[in-house]
Amino acid sequence: MTKLTQKEDSAVSHADAPDMQRSDRVSVAGERRGDTARAMEIGDTTVGNVRCADAFVTAEKVNVYYGDNHAIKDVTLEISRSEVIALIGPSGCGKSTFLRCLNRMNDTIESARVTGRITLDGQDIYSKELDPVALRARVGMVFQKPNPFPKSIYDNVAYGPRIHGLAADRSELDAIVHTSLDRAGLLKEVKDRLDEPGTGLSGGQQQRLCIARTIAVNPEVILMDEPCSALDPIATARIEDLMDELSQNYAIVIVTHSMQQAARVSKRVAYFHLGHLVEVDDTDRIFTNPQHKLTEDYITGRIG
Amino acid sequence: MTRSKNVSRQKVEAGLKQRRRRERWFQMLGLLATTIGVVFLLVFFSTLISKGSSAFMQTHIMLDVEYSAEIISPDGKPDTVYADYDAIIRNALMEIFPEVTDRRERRDLQRMVSIGAGYQMRAVIERDPSLIGTRQSIVVPAAANVDMVVKGNIDRDIDENLRPVSDRQLAWIDRLDAEGKLVTQFNTALFTNGDSREPELAGIRGALMGSLYMLVVTIVLAFPVGAAAAVYLEEFAPRNRWSDLIEVNINNLAAVPSIVFGLLALAVFINWMSLPRSAPLVGGLALSLLTLPVIIIASRAAIKSVPPSIREAALGVGASKMQVVFHHVLPLALPGMLTGAIIGMSRALGESAPLLMIGMVAFIVDVPAGFTDPATALPVQIYLWADSPERAFAERTSAAIIVLLGFLLLMNLTAVILRKRVERKW
Incomplete structure (x- = not known):
């Protein structure tokens, strides 16, 4: 219903500093506040660029309802094969809901209903032929609160490969566990105590254990739902480094409340607001030159 | 309008006393409830144990019995079905109390030993037939009334007619006790037997x-x-x-x-x-x-x-x-x-x-x-x-x-x- 006006002075000189601190970027965006006529309201279309080259996950006109509550409205987004895309937005905006659509975790909520089409590598993930169990082996997930199983560190990582029958024998399983822990940057710290409970690790280690558990299944996409919100800055930094490394092999979709984090780790950013996908663009553009008023308000701290 | 900090503080302090009092009351109530519970539990357990613990011990009578071949094996081999094993007990008792001759008195005397004693004799012979013809010292359960007298659960001072134990029997019990023939043993019957009409034989x-x-x-x-x-x-x-x-x-x-x-x-x-x-x-x-x-x-x-x-x-x-x-x-x-x-x-x-x-x-x-x-x-x-x-x-x-x-x-x-x-x- 509302027309979205394109921002007129799109290219501003500050946009060319990718290593710039987030605070700088915000002030940059803040300085320009109000100097352009830009989109003011939530519309039917998303500003920026929802498409990408080499799309691996495609969401087309996705709507999610929790009973009568329309949680996600007509979201269309493409995610490429090896990129980190951050979903940001105020609480309750639907970013986690959208994330959970991508591995059908919403199936576990009885009142949830999903319409539209989501494809993974061209295959409709909501089609009847696709078993959600198989999907979740391809689309791994890391949760907000570190949630290792109350089992040993080894069993935590070995659980996925075991249930999917990925390892033929014990030595193969050992290899998977070691590689996964290594890639999650945890091997050095835990290699002598693999049979100790995973719940005995520190918060940051637990979260890396959860990442190791996820990559042990060898997924194609990793979904991360605020993976660092329960961690201290040092543990956060380690996880962020890890994401950077992992992004070479996996498509990573991360929900975060920290715009610094989004700026640091992601290549693209999607801004959600009240169930609408308001703006999607390259990270630099979003933080230096947001095209939608709501995006700008959010990143400058006026909403949320 | 800003409220005065002093007024707020005074209000807080004014209510504080009552709040503390309520808290103390609540604690007292809780303590009282806990005490009542504990007291009841103690009363329950103490009565139970004081009443029930004596049942784990049982009075027995030590008898010198003669496994007489005439009684046990009239036909030459042990008869475990019809032989009068009670007679063995009877004879043993008569040896201790030779002065008892009256039929009624004898019956009273016999009643001081549990009727289970005869079965016990039979079991002994069944287990070891070589005992036939020998004299053995054996411990048999006393009748429940004897047990009660020994444990002091029957008042000796009340009228004989109101008492399940006669004066005669009391005298015999005292004599057995004096001769050291009353022994108190762990009540194994309580754990090895099924129910019985005879308390001394009844088990759980x-x-x-x-x-x-x-x-x-x-x-x-x-x-x-x-x-x-x-x-x-x-x-x-x-x-x-x-x-x-x-x-x-x-x-x-x-x-x-x-x-x-x-x-x-x-x-x-x-x-x-x-x-x-x-x-x-x-x-x-x-x-x-x-x-x-x-x-x-x-x-x-x-x-x-x-x-x-x-x-x-x-x-x-x-x-x-x-x-x-x-x-x-x-x-x-x-x-x-x-x-x-x-x-x-x-x-x-x-x-x-x-x-x-x-x-x-x-x-x-x-x-x-x-x-x-x-x-x-x-x-x-x-x-x-x-x-x-x-x-x-x-x-x-x-x-x-x-x-x-x-x-x-x-x-x-x-x-x-x-x-x-x-x-x-x-």
């Missing part, structure tokens, strides 16, 4: 085994069924009007008076399915029905308390619903489920009302050897003994209660140990 073995068989039936049926129902209702069943209806009914079922389950068992298991009356099998079935709702409710609560993050984690790596339940939810819920099962079992162990309806309130002497043998249960046995007029059954009633409580304690201990072993932290 039959009831204990009956209870045990019933509990086996109950746990074997109720725990798997209850756990499976809880898992299904909590994890798989869709939430709709039907599941609500089922939930309400299970909760109501937990509150149904237990005798109703007895009626149900009578109608269904005995009348319709023609299962044997008085059998631990039927008792166990009735008690399963009784404990099922308790187990379901406790198991559901235990399953509900498993953090959803564990479920999500398992689903997230691609576990199927069943794998989530069996690999993660059940191991974490098991301690709670076991607790529920033990609470249910404890309740079942203490039940007597439903057993009345299915014929388990019967005088059964034989110790049941299987699930379909006639049996009673511990609480029923307690009820039966409490109902008996003999003074000696009073202490046995208390003793049986102590055994029942010991049984319960053992079960709870097992539960605690089991829970500790399966408990996992997260």
